[in-house]
Amino acid sequence: MLKALNPLSKLVACAVWLAASILVFDARFQIALIVVIAAVLVALNRTSPLLLLALMVPFCLFGMGFLTTSLLFRQESEFASRMAGEALFSTSALSAGLTLFLRALACGMISAFFTLTTDPGAFIRALMVHARLPPRIGYSLFAALQLVPDLASEAQQMRFARAMKAGRRLRRVPGPGEIVGLVIPLLAFAVRRAGRTAIALEARGLSPRGPRTVMNAPGFAGADVIFLVAALGVLGLCAAAVLAFR
Template identity: 55%
Template sequence: MTVAQDISKASPLGRLNPLTLFAVCLAYLAAAATSFDAGFQISVVVLVAAVLLAVQRVPPLLLLVLMVPFVLFGMGFITTNLLFRRDSDFAVHLAGSESGAALSAGLTLSLRALACGAVSILFALSVDPGAFVRALIAYLRFPARLGYALFVAMQLVPDLLAEAAHLRMARAMRTGRPVGRVPGPSEMAGLMVPLLAFAVRRAGRSAVAMEARGFGALPARAMVGVPGFSWRDAAFGLTSLAVLAPLLVF
């Protein structure tokens, strides 16, 4: 999460309003989810990868690591169609393959998963989570309580990882054993109760903080640091839609 925030703040797309990039990503996701054309899916993956590498300056190794879950998910479609022969006639028809071509249907669905995953990675690495939540509250009337809960959740995840690392180090010092790279099943079971207690304490403090801030007391709230709109948002939105339209047509 820290790496994503650093990339988003230092990137050109990080200067845009988060809602602009959110709307563009939603448009591309909707197109990728409803299209079964293999050429369109490949074009989306190549386009997003080019933006991440050339514009966002994302390290190629990081991009490959982030794409691994989507590659595995796409391979599941291929193996399912090959092993169980449960190919979708609708998907095969839209892909331009012969009816019953299990491999073609699996590849088409796999490319769709890769395209959706690439667009999701672009959004995650280009938007500051805090600015996105503030924009949701300010412009889309997102409930302030839920927004503050999202802030707490974003801070809780790295804090839980740090607390787990401290607990593992303390146990290693007490037992005289080196800290392993990956915790084993017994060590994970021993960390569950302390981490749960840590999360419960943080939840109590967050509830007190929300009460102190008077959430729900007034219908309108003053906000600081709300991202605004500029000519960059209009230029980026029109350019993105202008690129999407010919991809859908051809």
């Protein structure tokens, strides 16, 4: 159901939620955002909870930097100190650090919502049709989307060839030395593909002028309006609940 929505509608909703998570310095508000988005992804998008936990690991590490900085250096701004005194925790440094930690998680969860429910190709086509994205940029992004899986396949073939040449089994996880040895060949492969793509685009007369037809471009429907109203309504309810229990 979420994947059928227009990507631009989800982009607007996610942008509003991101702005709210940044502007509202309250740990309970950040927790509410995290819980609501996680519940929507699990219930409506059938996303595995383990996948969500794995996606949040980088944001947890990023948030830990805020938390440790707040605890060790204890140099909050006047606004952060004032808001921390009204939060759930008595120590202002701990309260401010946990709020920043939860803010990083909330931003990561909002980003994961958009990523897991949006097809990249549909998003690019929507930008080209409704947001006037230049065709050169749009088709370059399409080429990049095709290059990424080909790059992974090329790297796997190189690893197989080197393992057969060395007479050993292929390691499941490449070591640091193997990764360094793959950098230059993969870079050369990417440069060759980029050159061929540029020539193909020029040969097909890709220019910024003239009419252009974009097939399978997602349009707007009543479901997008309902989604935006529901997203803004839930965000308002979260903010009202935090204000009511302060």
